[in-house]
Every structure is written in C-alpha cells, then in structure tokens.
Amino acid sequence: MAELSALEQEVAQLIIDALNLEDVAVADIEPEAPLFRDGLGLDSIDALELALAISRQYGFQLRSDDENNAQIFSSLRALSAHIDQHRAQ
Amino acid sequence: MSKAWFQQRERGSPLMIGIILWVAQRIGRPVARLLLWPITGYFLLTASEARAASRDYLTRLHGHPAHWWQVARHIHSFSATILDRVYFLSGQFAHFDFHYHGLGLLEQEMAKQRGAMMVGAHLGSFEVLRALAIEGMHLPMKVLMYQDHNQYLTRLFNRLNPEVAASVIPLGGAQSLLAAKEALEQGMVVGMLGDRVAESEKLTRGEFLGSETAFPAGPALLAGVLQVPVLLVLGLYRGGRRYDIHIEVMPPMPATTTRQEREQAVQAWTQHYATRLEHYARMAPYNWFNFYDYWRT
Structure with missing residues (x-):
C-alpha cells in the first residue's frame, strides 16, 4: 500500500469525519483511487x-466554477x- | 419488467412534436388543444407502460379500479401541460388564468435575501413555476436537474427560451451542489424536484397513497447541510386556462450530528413532503405525471 503524507492522513481523517x-x-483510503462514484462512492451531497x-x-473556499474541479x-x-x-491556515 | 424513468425512451416522434409546436405557435392554443385528443388516443393505444402506471396510480388514489376514460383524461391533462410549456417559455402568460395560494410566503423569503430552496414535484407543471419565476417575476432562480432525459424535447424548449435554459445547474457532478450553495449565498432561489429517484443517489423511504416507496434524500440533505428555508411549490393544472400555484413552507431540516439522527430527520422531512404531495394529488388527481411504476422500489 502506498504511503500517505501527513497532510494526506489529515485530509483522509477530515473526509471520514465530515x-x-x-x-x-x-x-x-487509497491515495490515488477516485473519491467519487467508483472509489469511495461519494456523491454530490458528500462533495x-x-x-x-x-x-x-x-x-479557503472550493468554487463550483473552478475548471480544475474534476482533477481536484x-x-x-x-x-x-x-x-x-x-490553504490559509 | 418495468424501467425507471431515466431508462425510458422518449415518447412521440420528432415529426409529431414539430407539428404540434407549429400549430401551437402559428395557429393558436384552441386549435392545438383539439390535437391533444388524437394524441391522447395514440398514447392510450401504444404506451402500455404509461397506461398501466396511470391506472395503478388512479386505482390507489380512488380506492377502486380506474376506468379507461379516467386514464385517458390523465394522459390528456399531461399533454395539455406540455403544450402550455410553449406559451410559458415564450412569456405568453396572458393565455392563462393563474390563481396563487401562498405567494406572500415566497415574497417574505425573497425579502430576507438569504436564498431559499423551492422543492417541486412531477405533480402539475414545474415549468409554469420556473417560467413565472424567471420570465414573469424576474426572480433570480436556478434549477437543479438531470439534463439528458427527453433530449429532443429539451433541446426544443431550450431554443424557445435560452434564459430559462441557462438557469439549469446540471446534477451529477461533484460541483453541482457547490453551485447551488453559491447561488443561495447570492440570495437566489434554487429549485428542484423531490419525487423521482435517479441512479446513484441517496435514498429515503416515504409513504405515498397508502404504500411505501423510495424518495430521493437529496432535498432534505441539502436543506440540512446549508440550513436554508425550503418552500414546497406546485403549479396544478385545473383544466381550461387555469393553473393554481400553491406555495407552502416546509418544516426546517435540523442540523444533525450522527448518521442515525440524520437518517431519521431526512425521513421525517421527506414524509412531510410525501404527505403534502398526497394532499395535492387528491385535490387535483390528473396532475400526477410520473408515468412509470412509482412504487416498484
């Protein structure tokens, strides 16, 4: 299994808690696996x-009109x- | 085997739709309405699934087996509202007699400028609400919906009114509800339909006309996450030129902490929605426009 960085671990915990x-x-949570649909199976409410x-x-705010959303x-x-x-903090 | 609505092929040929649109726009509503009867006859004979769904719904509603003429009236009422979309989208509201119930509630919410959700249903015409809000009242409004269903018809209607078409936030992407949140933060109204379940959606259960079925959990979840007021809105067709616009306030969705608490809150909220739908379905029975096996899940 791939190693998670400290931030990746923190974000993974945030996903689980949120x-x-x-x-x-x-x-x-596989670091390179999709979060939505196939992978973790998240949907737009989860997003x-x-x-x-x-x-x-x-x-900081994630925006709906960010053209990199699919990537993010x-x-x-x-x-x-x-x-x-x-990040601002 | 019955198919879900999103798997159904579009009904009616482009030629037929083209003829009706031409008559509707060039000759007028009274003549176009005469064409609705042969169209109703055609669907009554060929659309066996829609016919069965209508009969099932009317039988549950009335508590005794439905007659074929009631099914015909049901299909006719549906086709009449589709025809009227042509006029709504082109801003020709003078053809109609609108009766408003609870319009003050919408005005109150808009005055607060903090945004509001409008949850509708395939009961009556959601299009009349959308067109009245955008064209008639100049309300800043977005509508969350799945876009590729009924493609040919959608393209035609989009061409009739690009402004209304542009108000759609397509559902299905990771950013769909972020867009809804941003619209609400700008004080806009965000509309959606709460009665049909699509693939890969969170579900809840509700009782409607005496039996349980699946409802989308999305509207309740969105209201809970964003903590915005929600209005139930329906545009019921009452025959002739009359549409009754009903607006009422939905109970607030509590901000919940645990998964179990949330599931219960979502179910209670959705049951309130289903109970109100039933109330309006009994008031205007031929307005139920879900022509598939609604209670299959």
Missing part, C-alpha cells in the same frame, strides 16, 4: 459537505495537493 463514514479507516469542512479547517476531486492525493496550495 461524511460520517463510520465504517472507513484512514488506512482504507458539498467536504467542501464546507475544508473551508472550515483550511480557511479525483483522489485523496489530488485533493490534498490542492489544499496544500490554497
């Missing part, structure tokens, strides 16, 4: 809740990289 994924552990949790924890939400690794670039 979405009440009681039966998922940080170790279960919204996750975006709200990210803005609370890291102090594509995996834990991509999402963590985006947070790393844009």
Whole structure:
C-alpha cells in the first residue's frame, strides 16, 4: 500500500469525519483511487459537505466554477495537493 | 419488467412534436388543444407502460379500479401541460388564468435575501413555476436537474427560451451542489424536484397513497447541510386556462450530528413532503405525471 503524507492522513481523517463514514479507516483510503462514484462512492451531497469542512479547517473556499474541479476531486492525493496550495491556515 | 424513468425512451416522434409546436405557435392554443385528443388516443393505444402506471396510480388514489376514460383524461391533462410549456417559455402568460395560494410566503423569503430552496414535484407543471419565476417575476432562480432525459424535447424548449435554459445547474457532478450553495449565498432561489429517484443517489423511504416507496434524500440533505428555508411549490393544472400555484413552507431540516439522527430527520422531512404531495394529488388527481411504476422500489 502506498504511503500517505501527513497532510494526506489529515485530509483522509477530515473526509471520514465530515461524511460520517463510520465504517472507513484512514488506512482504507487509497491515495490515488477516485473519491467519487467508483472509489469511495461519494456523491454530490458528500462533495458539498467536504467542501464546507475544508473551508472550515483550511480557511479557503472550493468554487463550483473552478475548471480544475474534476482533477481536484479525483483522489485523496489530488485533493490534498490542492489544499496544500490554497490553504490559509 | 418495468424501467425507471431515466431508462425510458422518449415518447412521440420528432415529426409529431414539430407539428404540434407549429400549430401551437402559428395557429393558436384552441386549435392545438383539439390535437391533444388524437394524441391522447395514440398514447392510450401504444404506451402500455404509461397506461398501466396511470391506472395503478388512479386505482390507489380512488380506492377502486380506474376506468379507461379516467386514464385517458390523465394522459390528456399531461399533454395539455406540455403544450402550455410553449406559451410559458415564450412569456405568453396572458393565455392563462393563474390563481396563487401562498405567494406572500415566497415574497417574505425573497425579502430576507438569504436564498431559499423551492422543492417541486412531477405533480402539475414545474415549468409554469420556473417560467413565472424567471420570465414573469424576474426572480433570480436556478434549477437543479438531470439534463439528458427527453433530449429532443429539451433541446426544443431550450431554443424557445435560452434564459430559462441557462438557469439549469446540471446534477451529477461533484460541483453541482457547490453551485447551488453559491447561488443561495447570492440570495437566489434554487429549485428542484423531490419525487423521482435517479441512479446513484441517496435514498429515503416515504409513504405515498397508502404504500411505501423510495424518495430521493437529496432535498432534505441539502436543506440540512446549508440550513436554508425550503418552500414546497406546485403549479396544478385545473383544466381550461387555469393553473393554481400553491406555495407552502416546509418544516426546517435540523442540523444533525450522527448518521442515525440524520437518517431519521431526512425521513421525517421527506414524509412531510410525501404527505403534502398526497394532499395535492387528491385535490387535483390528473396532475400526477410520473408515468412509470412509482412504487416498484
């Protein structure tokens, strides 16, 4: 299994907490696997809740008109990289 | 085997739809309405699934087996509302006699400028509400919907009114509800339909006309996550030129913490919605436009 960076572990925990994924552990989330549909099976309500949790924890907003959204939400690794670039706190 | 609505092929040939649209726009509503009867006859004979669904619904509603003429009236009422879309989308509201019930509730919410959700149903015409809101009242409005269903008809109607077409936020993407949140933050109204279940959606259960079925959990979840007021809105067709617009306030969705709490809150909220739908379905029975096996799940 691929190693998670400290931030990736933190974001994985945030996903689990924000979405009440009681039966998922940080170790279960593959860093390169899709978060939506096939992978973790998240949907658009989950995306919204996750975006709200990210803005609370890291102090910046994910926007619907960001043309990189498909990339940003594509995996834990991509999402963590985006947070790393844009975080205000 | 019965198919879900999103798997059904579009009904009616492009030629037939083209003829009706031409008559509707060039000759007028009274003549176009005469064409609705042969169209109703055609669907009554060929659309066996729609016919069975109508009969099932009317039988549940009335508590005794439905007659074929009631099924015919049901299909006719549906085709009449589709015809009237042509006029709504081109802003020709003068053809109609609108009766409003609860319009003040919408005005109150808009005055607060914090956005509101409008949840409708395939009961009556959601299009009349959309067109009235955007064309008639100039309400800033977005509508969350699946886009590729009924493609030919959708393209035609989109051409009739690009402004209404542009108000759609397509459902299905990771960013769909982020767009809805941003619209609400700008004080806009975000409309959606709460009675049909699509693939890969969170579901809840509700009782409607005496039996349980699946309802989408999306509207309740969205209201809970964003903590915005929700209005139930229906545009019921009452025959002739009359549409009754009903607006009422939905109970607030509590902000919940645990998964179990949330499931219960979603179910209670959705049951309130289903109970109100039943109330209006009994008031205007021929307005139920879900022509598939609604109770299959």
